[in-house]
Amino acid sequence: MAKKNYNPKSAKSILHYGEALLGKSLRQLHPEAVLLGGKGGLGKSVEKYHYGYEPNSEAEPDFVEAGLELKCTPLKMLRDNSMAAKERLVLNIINYIDEARSTFETSSFWRKNKYLLLMFYLHESGANPVDMLFKMIRDWQFPKEDLKIINEDWNKIHSKIMEGKAHCLTEGDTFYLSACMKGSKAKAELRPQPYSTELAQQRAYSLKQGYINKIILQSFFDEKLRHQLQMTPKRIEALKRRYSSEKIVKSTRCYKANETFEQLIERRFEPFYGKTVAQIERRTHVTLNTKSKDLAYNVCRAILKIKTRKIHEFENAGISLKSIVLEANRNKIKESMSFPYIRFVDMVEQEWEESEWYKLLSCKFLFTVFRKSEDGDKSKMRLVKVFFWNMPFDDLIIAKELWEDTKQKVCNGDYNNFITTKTHKVCHVRPHGTKNQKVPTPQGQLVQPKCFWLNNDYILNVVTSNIVDGSNR
Missing domain, CATH: 3.40.600.10 (DNA mismatch repair MutH/Restriction endonuclease, type II)
Structure with missing residues (x-):
């Protein structure tokens, strides 16, 4: 396990330490690294082998003192050699009983995900995720205009829970923040819900794929991040015209x-x-x-x-x-x-x-x-x-x-x-x-x-x- 050569109280220090993975795979930097768990296991492996702490499923952010939650998410290469999100970004499991007692500010979503450390890696079909290359690493805080819509989305999810209709949640209910199914197959994971005896499919908060693409595009156009993506000014202008x-x-x-x-x-x-x-x-x-x-x-x-x-x-x-x-x-x-x-x-x-x-x-x-x-x-x-x-x-x-x-x-x-x-x-x-x-x-x-x-x-x-x-x- 890696030594903690960063300040766990400083988001800036944590981000800077993470940037050591840019252009590399986790295994290139840490030969002992293995994938922990199934889909989504790369994040746990980064936590253990790069940041030197044991992964957990606590309701608090991964780096509690810095208020920072780490998420690894895959990119796919497009025909024009730009990159886009391969999928939505799954956040934390929704505990329907606990969430019914919450407001947006006290919800598990907000307590855990208000400040994100996003580590984007390029997906390769058939490859072990610990061998996939990291292409972009950045922090993310929700802009005020986005947060207004995300707050409304959370309220829609919360309203269905309060109505005893958690089993009727769908991703189409909301705009940016959704309640996606979480489990190997439907009915494989069922959870109790308040105000109804019917068990509900396990779901997790997630940011929709389109929203993750917004973060990626914004990163393309951000001069501070452009060096990570090795984008020329001419290429940036072409992307701006298209997207x-x-x-x-x-x-x-x-x-x-x-x-x-x-x-x-x-x-x-x-x-x-x-x-x-x-x-x-x-x-x-x-x-x-x-x-x-x-x-x-x-x-x-x-x-x-x-x-x-x-x-x-x-x-x-x-x-x-x-x-x-x-x-x-x-x-x-x-x-x-x-x-x-x-x-x-x-x-x-x-x-x-x-x-x-x-x-x-x-x-x-x-x-x-x-x-x-x-x-x-x-x-x-x-x-x-x-x-x-x-x-x-x-x-x-x-x-x-x-x-x-x-x-x-x-x-x-x-x-x-x-x-x-x-x-x-x-x-x-x-x-x-x-x-x-x-x-x-x-x-x-x-x-x-x-x-x-x-x-x-x-x-x-x-x-x-x-x-x-x-x-x-």
Whole structure:
């Protein structure tokens, strides 16, 4: 075990000592190092072999005297040679009984994670984590604007616990801070909860993948951290052009008294309800290309006064924006909602909680609802409403049944008998694209790609239950 050649009372000293790992693996610096535990074990190994203390699961930060919590988290290399978060950052297990007695300030999340030491390493498939190279090491404290949303997220999680609905928590309930499943498989770890006799799946506080990407991007652009990543000024400028985003909330003064982020968004959109795309163009002084596939997103950018291609808070939260177009004179939609192609080869190796379908359904959605004009002119479409939505827990369970049926058929090499919209009340599987497109299968064949779809009747029910007097808009 390493000697403590740092001051455990000083966050600056702890950070500086950690930077000795930059560009190296843990085993290169400490040949005796082994991985402690399974997934997430690298953090424990760093604690023991680099910082010289025995890992524990206390409710306090790892470095109590400095108030600093250590977290190791993987990066993945992108095609443009930049890096992004491989996954969400899992924090501490939620004890539902204890958390029910807490406020945000006394919660286990805040006591343990208000100040983080983040150690980013480059993931290599099949490699032992103690042999993976550390690429960036930095500290992190939540900015005031982010903390406002994180506080609201914690309150949503806390409210479900207080209602005896901890078993109904989903990651889509919140924006930045979520309650993710923690355990090898669903029902492998069940915990008691207050105000209900039903056991709840073990969950942990986590920062969403989009939020971790925000930290990484900010690090790219930070002159003090640029040397760690060996980024040239030219490369930095290219990344800024590609990934830069503008904030909706420039400061916490943007909020009205006791207003949440969700309420702020609704307030910004309300004056535009019932307006046509052409009217929105005139009022916002933004040209909207009605032929663009991104029309709904561009309408949102125009109303929110966002000039960059990306909206900062939406990127952080991993919000999936979906456009819904109602018929001219009735609440009806033609299409079901499609999702990206199913990667059959990956699917057979995954459990439900690791699957792309679960991740897609567990995100927060922003539905932008329009109503067609009678002559079909898109510039005359009217904005009915914009609202946030996430799939309820019970419907996620139903979607899981479809996913498991699909996985079994893929394992059996049956690509012609997936569940259809006629036999499932939430979702189905069918082709999307031309018959000439082909994707590989685990059996080594090439088949027409298929997608998961949410049924149009299901989506219509979500929309009609969220729009107010939509038929008159």
